[in-house]
Amino acid sequence: MPAAPRTNRNRIILIMIIIVCVTVVTLYVRESDRGPLHRVQDFFLDMVSPVSSAFAKIFRPIKDGFVNLFHLPSLSKERADLQKEVAQLRTERIASREVVAENQELKELLKWQQTQAELETVGTDIIGQSPDNWQRLMIVSKGSSSGIKKYMGVATEEGLVGRIISVGSRSSVVQLITDSRSGVGARDQRSRETGIVEGRNEEVIRFVPMREDADVRPGDIIETSGLGGTVPPGIVIGRVSEVKKRSSGLARFVEVKPFVRFSKLDKVLVIITPEPESVILKEAQ
Amino acid sequence: MSRNRQLFLMVVIALAFVFQMSVLPQFKLLGVQPDLILVVAIVVAVQDGPIAGAVVGFAGGMLQDMVSPQVMGVSALTKTLAAFLAGVMKDVFMTYSILLPVLLVFFLTFFELLLNQGVLVVLGQEKLVPVKAGLLFAAALYNVLAVLVIYPLLRRFRFPDKEESLLLTRKA
Numbered sequence: 001m002p003a004a005p006r007t008n009r010n011r012i013i014l015i016m017i018i019i020v021c022v023t024v025v026t027l028y029v030r031e032s033d034r035g036p037l038h039r040v041q042d043f044f045l046d047m048v049s050p051v052s053s054a055f056a057k058i059f060r061p062i063k064d065g066f067v068n069l070f071h072l073p074s075l076s077k078e079r080a081d082l083q084k085e086v087a088q089l090r091t092e093r094i095a096s097r098e099v100v101a102e103n104q105e106l107k108e109l110l111k112w113q114q115t116q117a118e119l120e121t122v123g124t125d126i127i128g129q130s131p132d133n134w135q136r137l138m139i140v141s142k143g144s145s146s147g148i149k150k151y152m153g154v155a156t157e158e159g160l161v162g163r164i165i166s167v168g169s170r171s172s173v174v175q176l177i178t179d180s181r182s183g184v185g186a187r188d189q190r191s192r193e194t195g196i197v198e199g200r201n202e203e204v205i206r207f208v209p210m211r212e213d214a215d216v217r218p219g220d221i222i223e224t225s226g227l228g229g230t231v232p233p234g235i236v237i238g239r240v241s242e243v244k245k246r247s248s249g250l251a252r253f254v255e256v257k258p259f260v261r262f263s264k265l266d267k268v269l270v271i272i273t274p275e276p277e278s279v280i281l282k283e284a285q
Numbered sequence: 286m287s288r289n290r291q292l293f294l295m296v297v298i299a300l301a302f303v304f305q306m307s308v309l310p311q312f313k314l315l316g317v318q319p320d321l322i323l324v325v326a327i328v329v330a331v332q333d334g335p336i337a338g339a340v341v342g343f344a345g346g347m348l349q350d351m352v353s354p355q356v357m358g359v360s361a362l363t364k365t366l367a368a369f370l371a372g373v374m375k376d377v378f379m380t381y382s383i384l385l386p387v388l389l390v391f392f393l394t395f396f397e398l399l400l401n402q403g404v405l406v407v408l409g410q411e412k413l414v415p416v417k418a419g420l421l422f423a424a425a426l427y428n429v430l431a432v433l434v435i436y437p438l439l440r441r442f443r444f445p446d447k448e449e450s451l452l453l454t455r456k457a
Contacts, residue, residue: 010336017343017365024347024358029408037357044351048306055307129310133317133424134398135355166354173354181410201417 042168049139049171052128105267108157119232121269122146136179136201143168153231153271159259160224160237161268176262177205185227186237191215194225197237207254216243216254230273286333289444298341301325302348317424319431322349323397324390326368328436331386335372342368359404367397383436390432394425
């Protein structure tokens with residue numbers, strides 16, 4: 001029976017790990033956003049963000065180059081030198097295209113920023129994405145040192161992107177409007193019917209109007225209502241693609257296709273609102 | 286487990302974490318990416334036993350929790366349990382075929398995700414949303430691809446301790 005003490009030891013190790021996990025989960029859920037475990041998360045996020053940023057910069061051209069090479073017709077071995085040259089030229093071309101695209105994107109952001117003169121914004125780069133498949137998050141390269149606070153809205157010239165849910169000193173986490181935990185006050189631009197836009201971890205989001213018989217039609221534009229105080233009113237979110245009705249004929253589920261193409265985002269603007277967290281807390285009370 | 290193997294696994298966890306955070310989000314297929322930390326934990330559980338796998342799952346999951354805005358400790362818990370289960374299954378089936386880790390990774394991907402989402406729903410941190418079978422299936426397949434690379438790689442660096450080396454020499 002030599003295995004018995006070892007089995008007992010193993011059992012104790014497993015039980016200890018589970019106790020540690022449950023304790024950490026309990027403490028995390030019970031503490032405030034400024035508690036020690038939240039601070040540990042913010043600290044590690046700050047530490048990891050430069051690495052993420054570097055890898056994102058390194059791998060973006062490789063990824064683009066790989067995709068382009070995948071579509072190229074195969075070349076013979078005798079022309080290997082020529083192939084190398086083509087690949088090199090292609091990489092250079094991709095790099096220059098990226099500069100042009102970035103320039104264009106910055107111009108559009110600047111133009112949008114000028115039209116939204118009353119909004120104070122901070123421009124930032126996207127340096128990372130959600131490390132797992134079940135959340136729609138992005139990490140941006142600016143944090144509390146640039147005046148960013150939790151619950152501030154994030155947008156581009158295309159429309160609303162999401163809101164800040166975690167802030168480190170030099171980086172922040174953005175919860176996209178497509179994330180299943182996201183909920184933003186919204187309204188129909190035409191009929192002014194208000195409601196909430198909810199994410200579902202899909203490309204399409206859902207607008208839930210306050211009134212069941214709300215006047216919402218396919219093609220309508222949904223914009224932020226400003227209710228909630230964290231995101232200013234009038235920022236476009238998306239276009240109604242489908243209105244699913246119940247048998248009684250009352251509007252129930254309104255599907256909205258966001259204007260923002262999340263997979264192509266490089267830069268975003270964080271909308272600076274005074275004390276967004278206190279607005280949420282007041283509402284919760 | 287020899288000290289060299291332990292050091293090797295620490296390096297593997299660190300590398301898997303860096304890859305998971307930085308490289309893999311750039312190479313999503315069908316909107317999903319492999320969960321390298323889960324795959325490494327399951328492979329270690331199969332090769333070194335349930336407790337070794339559980340410890341790797343805990344360490345990797347905790348690292349992931351520290352840089353993710355979700356509730357700290359949830360990934361650590363679910364990855365610990367998934368890896369421990371994998372180790373127990375290995376003890377039950379007693380086979381060294383690569384088919385076992387492949388099947389374990391495939392099914393435990395479903396298990397880990399559902400448990401993770403379930404815990405978050407119970408804690409009130411996540412809405413109860415319908416599970417998308419297609420997304421789960423794609424993630425499980427992607428993890429299976431990863432295990433085909435990671436399993437032989439980790440097996441190559443066994444670093445047997447003195448007793449194991451002696452046994453292997455005698456067998457030879």
